[in-house]
Amino acid sequence: MPVRKQQDEVFPNSAAVDVGASEHWVCAAPRLAEQADCDPVRRCGAMTDDLHALADWLLGLGIEYVAIESTGVYWIPLYDVLESRGLKVWLTDTRQTRSVPGRKSDILDCQWNQKLMALGLLRPNWRPEQDVRVIRAVCRQRDTLIAEQASWVQRMQKELVQMNIQLAEVLSDVMGQTGEAIIRAIVAGERDPRQLARHRNRRVKASVAEVQRALTGNWREEHLFVLSQAVTMYDALGQRITECERKLQDLLGSRTSHHVDLGRPPRAGTKARKEFDLRQMLADWTGVDLTRINGIQTTTALKVLSELGPRGAQRFATVKRFCSWLGLCPGTKISGGKILSARTKFAANRIRQALKTVVMSLRHSDSALGAFYRRLCLRMDTPRANTAVAHKLARMIYFMLTRGEAYVDRGQEHYEELQRQRNIAALKRRAAALGFQVQQIPEAA
Structure with missing residues (x-):
């Protein structure tokens, strides 16, 4: 196998850390360690002074990027210390780095992760900002x-x-x-x-x-x-x-940056007023009111925004990547030109779980989303319909947070009329392909 040259490396000034409960193993770029006349692999303790000493060593070598594995909660103190010292920390999924050639050990793990990081074969996981x-x-x-x-x-x-x-x-x-x-x-x-x-x-x-x-x-x-x-x-x-x-x-x-008019508040001291105040604070924090979407209550909006933040959706380039991060997109396992599986991947995302719970309240709703959900239930089983409607809700949330647009429900009748026009157009296309022409019968007076 040909060895990549230095200019082929995407991140030449990078390091990787194999995270553990009581100790961490760090591998810096071999070229930088050779210039500093030191061993590129070093063992680090888990105490706070050990983490700061590790940051001093990496900064002294000229390291810019550090890849760490998301192992339990042991990576969080290390991530915070390295980030506070100005290093660009990449939190990587263990599934990307688990195929280590040879015998498995902490030393080989950190060296293998550093090689993958230098060649640009790792992807960072998104983590919201400190606020x-x-x-x-x-x-x-x-x-x-x-x-x-x-x-x-x-x-x-x-x-x-x-x-x-x-x-x-x-x-x-x-x-x-x-x-x-x-x-x-x-x-x-x-x-x-x-x-x-x-x-x-x-x-x-x-x-x-x-x-x-x-x-x-x-x-x-x-x-x-x-x-x-x-x-x-x-x-x-x-x-x-x-x-x-x-x-x-x-x-x-303390994080209010907008002022959204939600109308007249309920009477003070009531349960409705308490919920209205929380809804007002969430709207002033993000600039949009997510509860305007049918089915999304104040508690659901709080869960979504606490996990995502007001600017978290902007970190995803497209709405498709956002829905893929939530685990609401169909799978695409293809081999030999054949689709092996199109099932939605398993994801323990809290936003995904909240949206799928919300979908159940739309069964008897007279909104456009309720009509959409009932139409899907006629075509497929209920779990797949829940995932599809949750995917639609995720798209609405993405566009509201990225564009600052308010959601307006056009109602069940408008949605059903659109579906009727689409069915008529599809019927005309199919009849034209068979050499027939469809003529609409006028309604009786």
Whole structure:
């Protein structure tokens, strides 16, 4: 195999790091190490002073680009230190560098990665800027706490069922206004079904007698103790969630760069006003209101923008690359001119998961997106239709963030009329190809 010359290297002043939990192995460009009369491979510790010493060594050699592998979370401190010292850090996928020839070792890994980096065979993964990463960390913590709080609600329901308190049979939400009041009364020591049924809200469909029957059970001491512990954990997690929401409000309030008019706000002190304020801060941060898209609520917009940022979509040259990064494009595995597989690749992207969750709410929507989703469900199975509509939502988000345009829904009737005109045009083309002519029958008076 012919050896590439120095002028054939795309990044001659580059280095690569094999990331580990307790130590890192670094390989600098052999030419630069030879000029400095040192070994191109060096072992580095994981402490902060070791990372700064590594940055000093790389800068002394004249290194400009550093490729590191995304190994767990061990690469994050190294990435931050090297980036703060002015080096251009490329975070690479381990799938691009795992085919190391010969025996596998940390020393050979870093040398192989440096060779791939110098020849331009690696691609950097995108990472949002520092301001976005701060909001993303708080938003992810909030999602984690909400998931943990939901698990404690399931434990409450489990203890209630073991005591034969069938609260879920008469209430759609166990921790709604009625359910939460009843559970807290049980923890406080109330056992009379008639007294507990007084907490029933008038909007509950089940009657008072049905609620009393559901609240008649065997009050076991061990289950009451676990129920009390679950309520305490639920309240503690609720306090942490409130702290995260306050932190998000402070962070978003300090990053306001636009002023978007969302109309008249709801009455102060209501739940709708709280959601409106968050929606206003997100719109002022990015300059567009993503909630104008049918199906996207304020929580979904927060998740998308916390992962992407106001200028993250501009890092992708085309909308196709953006959708490919989300994992919403069909696969193209071709060999010998035949398509082996066209299935969408697996991706653990949080934006992708949020958009696919949003799609389910469009089934009964009278918008153009709802009509589009129902038409796809007639042509294909539901999972593929969900992916296709999520792909359409991703394209809308990309154009709104890159062009600053507002989304305007033309409604279900407009979409169906467009589909009718397309079907007529297709029918005329097919008839002309067969030597026929289609003539439209005028509507009856």
